[in-house]
Amino acid sequence: MRGLKEGRGRFYYANGNSLEGEWLAGEYVGNDLEFAAQVGCISGNCTNGKGVYVFPDRKGKYVGYFVDGLPHGEGVVVYRNGDRYEGQLLGGKLTGKGTYFYYDGKQTDGYWNNGSYEGQQKPNAAKYTYEAVHRPALGAHDAKVWAVIVGIAQYNHMPVLRYTDDDAYRMYAFFKSPEGGALADEHIRILIDEEATKTKIKAAMEEVFSQAGANDLVILYFSGHGLRGSFLPIDYDGYNNKFYHEEINAILKASPAKFKLCIADACHSGSLLAMRDGAIENILADYYESLAQAAPSTALIMSSKSEETSLESNSLRQGVFSHFLIRGLKGEGDANRDGVIALQELFDYIRSNVRSYTGMRQSPLITGSYDINMPIAVVRQ
Structure with missing residues (x-):
């Protein structure tokens, strides 16, 4: 995928050591046994940063950026049935530009909002829904x-x-x-x-x-x-x-x-x-x-x-x-x-x-x- 390590394989280091398991979007995410045994954040920073997260039902993985513990930004979601989504997410939902790859080889390109496909035409940004963020009360002399x-x-x-x-x-x-x-x-x-x-x-x-x-x-x-x-x-x-x-x-x-x-x-x-x-x-x-x-x-x-x-x-x-x-x-x-x-x-x-x-x-x-x-x-x- 775009020249990045993807899927199962073995990586050989210059010193002769090797690492076997699964890669997703260029990141090592473990092997099948680890995938079956672990859930939650298995690598990186899954709160505010980049990390690898296994869904609690063990039916998929997410590799990408997080904000407040939710997938937010560029990322890749791989589902257990072989489907895969690459693109933008907001607040844990497929929102923004992305491509959904189906296990049978078909794919859907375009724009998504709150998990739903919107089409190939870029929608007005106002359609994108963002989780409300609590703001402190601002006094009369505070800056905005x-x-x-x-x-x-x-x-x-x-x-x-x-x-x-x-x-x-x-x-x-x-x-x-x-x-x-x-x-x-x-x-x-x-x-x-x-x-x-x-x-x-x-x-x-x-x-x-x-x-x-x-x-x-x-x-x-x-x-x-x-x-x-x-x-x-x-x-x-x-x-x-x-x-x-x-x-x-x-x-x-x-x-x-x-x-x-x-x-x-x-x-x-x-x-x-x-x-x-x-x-x-x-x-x-x-x-x-x-x-x-x-x-x-x-x-x-x-x-x-x-x-x-x-x-x-x-x-x-x-x-x-x-x-x-x-x-x-x-x-x-x-x-x-x-x-x-x-x-x-x-x-x-x-x-x-x-x-x-x-x-x-x-x-x-x-x-x-x-x-x-x-x-x-x-x-x-």
Whole structure:
């Protein structure tokens, strides 16, 4: 499966030792006897991390990512009857993009919601159901987070991109998580492909960002094509409907929010530089408390310099920039291990890893008048 060890076999090490048993998505998950004898988490971190889990009825295994003890993110489910699902899960349910392989060789590709097949057309993100996350009560002076997420792959007048829409869904899932602020539905908008017209992106930004209070953080994430001085919405026709950076900057400037962050995974995003002007409740409380203590900020993080191309990776199945952005947000960017991922920490992590991964062909940039300690995410302890 995609060059990964899959099924039963024996692996030989360079020192002559060997390991016999079953592999799933490249991970060793034991042998048949272990499968029959063990249930629950048999390898890794099945609470908040990556692990291998055998269902209590011993009728299947899951290998992938977990949040709050439930399969959540990219993973593989193998059932005892030989069926297999590879793709995205949310809250333990097949939700998102995935492929279901039947034991007889047939397969079903497309999008799933709450365990049900939705079809090959990508549904509106609002159809996806997320388990509610309890948020601590916020006082009048506490900070809130507001976000607009845009991902465009299926361009009509530009080359089709492979992973920009999936990157946007991953960012949306992050901001719905405790580490990302557990944003309520009214605090976040996601626009994918045909929904991401210039008019709709602009309207979403104006609507969401205008609601922000004086202590709040507003975030725009854009993943798609860009030309010098602009992002390209889905309705860009080769000339009309460019979303100019000056327009984006004006909307950010008009927001009453104390903190403003634009994250762009797009070619020529670097031309934005021309605009220089423990418990879930405790996790969230720490995040918003840290946010309230930071100095006023406006920051722009760009995936590449203006003359560079923002790269996608077949092996990562993501844009390189967005891959390390999400990894950094999920905890790897916490350089000083204080449990809060600050803006400068996040950028330093992204820049170092993107430059290394691309052989210096892509160099993310940051600019603006910003507090380097502005908190962007928290790490679950």
